[in-house]
Amino acid sequence: MQTPDWIAVDWGTTQLRAWAMKGADVLAEAHSDQGMGKLERHQFEPALLALVDGWLGQGVTPVLACGMVGARQGWQEAPYRRVPCGPVDAADLVQVETNDPRLDVRIVAGLAQPDPADVMRGEEVQIAGFLAQQPEFEGLILLPGTHSKHVWIKGATVTRFSTHMTGELFALLCQHSILRHSVAEGAPQPDAFADGVRVGADGQALATLFSIRASGLVGQADPVAERARLSGLLIGAELADVPAGTPVTVIGSGALTDLYLAAAAQLGLNATAQDGADLVLAGLTQIYLQGAQ
Amino acid sequence: MQTPDWIAVDWGTTQLRAWAMKGADVLAEAHSDQGMGKLERHQFEPALLALVDGWLGQGVTPVLACGMVGARQGWQEAPYRRVPCGPVDAADLVQVETNDPRLDVRIVAGLAQPDPADVMRGEEVQIAGFLAQQPEFEGLILLPGTHSKHVWIKGATVTRFSTHMTGELFALLCQHSILRHSVAEGAPQPDAFADGVRVGADGQALATLFSIRASGLVGQADPVAERARLSGLLIGAELADVPAGTPVTVIGSGALTDLYLAAAAQLGLNATAQDGADLVLAGLTQIYLQGAQ
Numbered sequence: 001m002q003t004p005d006w007i008a009v010d011w012g013t014t015q016l017r018a019w020a021m022k023g024a025d026v027l028a029e030a031h032s033d034q035g036m037g038k039l040e041r042h043q044f045e046p047a048l049l050a051l052v053d054g055w056l057g058q059g060v061t062p063v064l065a066c067g068m069v070g071a072r073q074g075w076q077e078a079p080y081r082r083v084p085c086g087p088v089d090a091a092d093l094v095q096v097e098t099n100d101p102r103l104d105v106r107i108v109a110g111l112a113q114p115d116p117a118d119v120m121r122g123e124e125v126q127i128a129g130f131l132a133q134q135p136e137f138e139g140l141i142l143l144p145g146t147h148s149k150h151v152w153i154k155g156a157t158v159t160r161f162s163t164h165m166t167g168e169l170f171a172l173l174c175q176h177s178i179l180r181h182s183v184a185e186g187a188p189q190p191d192a193f194a195d196g197v198r199v200g201a202d203g204q205a206l207a208t209l210f211s212i213r214a215s216g217l218v219g220q221a222d223p224v225a226e227r228a229r230l231s232g233l234l235i236g237a238e239l240a241d242v243p244a245g246t247p248v249t250v251i252g253s254g255a256l257t258d259l260y261l262a263a264a265a266q267l268g269l270n271a272t273a274q275d276g277a278d279l280v281l282a283g284l285t286q287i288y289l290q291g292a293q
Numbered sequence: 294m295q296t297p298d299w300i301a302v303d304w305g306t307t308q309l310r311a312w313a314m315k316g317a318d319v320l321a322e323a324h325s326d327q328g329m330g331k332l333e334r335h336q337f338e339p340a341l342l343a344l345v346d347g348w349l350g351q352g353v354t355p356v357l358a359c360g361m362v363g364a365r366q367g368w369q370e371a372p373y374r375r376v377p378c379g380p381v382d383a384a385d386l387v388q389v390e391t392n393d394p395r396l397d398v399r400i401v402a403g404l405a406q407p408d409p410a411d412v413m414r415g416e417e418v419q420i421a422g423f424l425a426q427q428p429e430f431e432g433l434i435l436l437p438g439t440h441s442k443h444v445w446i447k448g449a450t451v452t453r454f455s456t457h458m459t460g461e462l463f464a465l466l467c468q469h470s471i472l473r474h475s476v477a478e479g480a481p482q483p484d485a486f487a488d489g490v491r492v493g494a495d496g497q498a499l500a501t502l503f504s505i506r507a508s509g510l511v512g513q514a515d516p517v518a519e520r521a522r523l524s525g526l527l528i529g530a531e532l533a534d535v536p537a538g539t540p541v542t543v544i545g546s547g548a549l550t551d552l553y554l555a556a557a558a559q560l561g562l563n564a565t566a567q568d569g570a571d572l573v574l575a576g577l578t579q580i581y582l583q584g585a586q
Contacts, residue, residue: 072510080511116501117508147471147503163503165470172465177458178440203496206530208409210440210456215410217365218373237499 001027003057008284009048011069012122013037016047017280020055024285028055036068036075044075045098048105056102064284066108067122070094075105080112080119084159087111087127087151088283090290108287111158118163122280123149126251129282130274131156139247143276144256146171148238164238170231173209179230182213186224188255190262196232197239197263205237235263244268251276294320296350301577302341304362305415306330309340310573313348317578321348329361329368337368338391341398349395357577359401360415363387368398373405373412377452380404380420380444381576383583401580404451411456415573416442419544422575423567424449432540436569437549439464441531457531463524466502472523475506479517481548483555489525490532490556498530528556537561544569 004020004027011017014035020028034047048063055061070078078094093106110121123143131137135156143149146167152159173179199208212230215221242248242264248271250260257273264271297313297320304310307328313321327340341356348354363371371387386399403414416436424430428449436442439460445452466472492501505523508514535541535557541564543553550566557564 112507112511114511117504117511117514119507119510162500163507164500165502166499168470169499169502172469176465176469177461203533205499206459206462206527207455207457207534209458209462211410214405214412214456217412218405218407218410221410234499240496241500 001055004028004055004061006062006064006288007052007055008281008288009063009065009069010067010122010125010280010284011036011065011074012067016051018048018051019281020052021285021288024289026281036071036073039075041075044069044096045100045103048103049100058102060102060104062288063103063105064093064108064288065105066125066280066284070107070110071121074107076107078107078109081109083111083113083161084157085111086156087124087131087158088287090287093287093291108284111161113161116162118161120149120151120161120163123151124158125283125287126276126279127151127153127158127283128286129279129284130249130251132282132286134249137247137249139249139270140242141249141251142260142271143251144260145252150238150242166234166238170234173230174227179209179212179226182216182221182223183227183230184223185227189222189225189228192222192225192228193232193259193262194266196229196234197236197266198232200233200236200238201240201267203237203240205233208233231259232263235259236267239263239267239269242267242269245270248272249274251279253277294348297321297348297354299355299357299581300345300348301574301581302356302358302362303415303418303573303577304329304358304360304367306361309344311341311344312574313345314578314581317582319574329364329366332368334368337362338393338396341396342393351395353395353397355581356396356398357386357401357581358398359418359573359577363400363403364414367400369400371400371402374402376404376406376454377450378404379449380417380424380451381580383580386580386584401577404454406454409455411454413442413444413454413456416444417451418576418580419569419572420444420446420451420576421579422572422577423542423544425575425579427542430540430542432542432563433535434542434544435553435564436544437553438545443531443535459527459531463527466523467520472502472505472519475509475514475516476520476523477516478520482515482518482521485515485518485521486525486552486555487559489522489527490529490559491525493526493529493531494533494556494560496530496533498526501526524552525556528552529560532556532560532562535560535562538563541565542567544572546570 008019017031096105301312310324389398441457444454
């Protein structure tokens with residue numbers, strides 16, 4: 001294998017991924033479960049070397065890392081950049097001291113919004129990767145998940161963003177609330193989901209939660225359909241304030257993305273999906289190439 | 294002690310209370326932790342006798358019970374009565390077979406609403422007790438708690454009701470969500486609470502939850518104030534759809550009732566509190582006296 005020009009690193013809470021790069025080309029890829037969540041400060045460098053040692057040459061190799069590695073509990077805190085601003089800035093990286101002189105590690109800053117208070121770490125690189133491919137995009141980039149992110153883009157700038165605890169709330173309600181007796185996993189239930197979306201988008205998600213319990217007491221209820229309705233209630237509530245007609249890009253793939261696309265279509269949003277798998281690498285590449293100019 | 298005319302029983306999920314009654318007068322009171330939640334079907338009669346055996350005379354003593362004792366998992370299921378209807382009906386009680394011939398146990402039916410699906414068991418007796426004291430009341434009776442009940446009254450009839458999982462959601466978020474790192478118990482924080490109420494009543498509770506986490510990352514945040522803000526968000530959301538000027542009676546006492554009164558005042562509702570301690574007994578007495586007529 002050629003010696004890489006640089007190494008790209010996506011270092012989240014639960015996972016570590018690294019790519020050996022020649023410009024924008026991937027020479028090799030490696031990953032481990034050494035996420036930020038299980039590492040003490042002194043364990044980050046060994047965890048990284050365990051993946052990339054074989055890639056390093058005689059000289060110094062730049063390493064560009066993003067994600068929770070830059071959190072207060074990470075390898076080194078990378079202060080947030082404040083919106084409105086571009087999603088990333090090659091001039092605003094935080095260098096980390098390493099013991100191994102072959103490494104020159106820099107961490108990408110996350111984004112913060114003072115009011116309403118909000119933060120992100122890692123998604124900003126996916127957004128940069130997406131905008132590298134679609135620089136003219138204006139509208140809403142939506143990244144579903146445990147904490148779903150809504151990122152508003154205008155003129156290649158993040159104007160504002162919001163985090164919605166939709167995935168975490170759904171899991172808490174299904175597993176720990178009284179509703180756990182009334183829901184069950186199963187095949188997709190588009191009608192029940194759509195009914196939930198309608199009610200949730202109408203601002204009635206919280207007021208309607210208990211009906212998932214009560215419907216089985218008042219009459220017959222299908223726990224699989226009730227789970228879909230709960231999902232629809234929360235996703236409908238999440239999308240309630242997005243104006244109809246807004247161009248929306250949902251970053252992701254699979255069942256959850258399909259649910260967001262269905263809800264968005266129901267609410268008159270102009271939504272398409274964009275597979276997120278390669279966007280982190282595209283964003284890191286964008287930063288590397290900016291910095292190399 | 295005189296032999297009672299009848300025995301009143303409030304049998305909830307976690308507690309059992311009984312009163313020896315002479316008409317509307319209390320001769321004696323007893324309680325235990327033998328709530329419905331920990332009893333198998335055959336254990337209800339012994340749990341009751343453990344409290345009331347000493348009160349029973351030679352003949353048969355009517356026992357009037359309300360609450361979760363009438364649930365599907367209770368002593369015997371008491372089918373729901375459907376709203377709109379009066380809160381209770383002495384002609385609509387469910388008799389339970391007992392081994393002890395001195396007991397004549399009857400269970401008060403709960404209320405159900407088909408759409409939106411909702412149920413209550415026990416609160417209907419508190420409402421009957423309240424209406425016995427204030428028969429002209431029209432408006433909203435609000436019973437805060439783990440599952441807060443909103444009961445709309447017109448012409449001494451329950452026209453509709455809704456259950457809000459406010460208390461359960463608050464506990465889940467404080468104890469099991471990522472927000473648990475950002476909240477702490479402490480002295481009342483009226484300003485933070487009022488801020489939460491304003492945002493929650495504006496339909497932004499779910500969209501704002503994550504700011505409780507983010508505010509401590511973006512700047513300084515007081516976990517005690519953030520907990521009050523979370524409480525305000527959820528209570529504000531619960532009250533969002535109650536029209537300004539609605540007469541509201543909050544049944545309860547203590548800190549939680551005070552929060553609801555503060556939120557209601559902030560939102561222009563005409564709210565007063567009514568101590569709920571004696572309302573179950575007043576409601577059961579009402580049913581007994583109706584039936585004795």
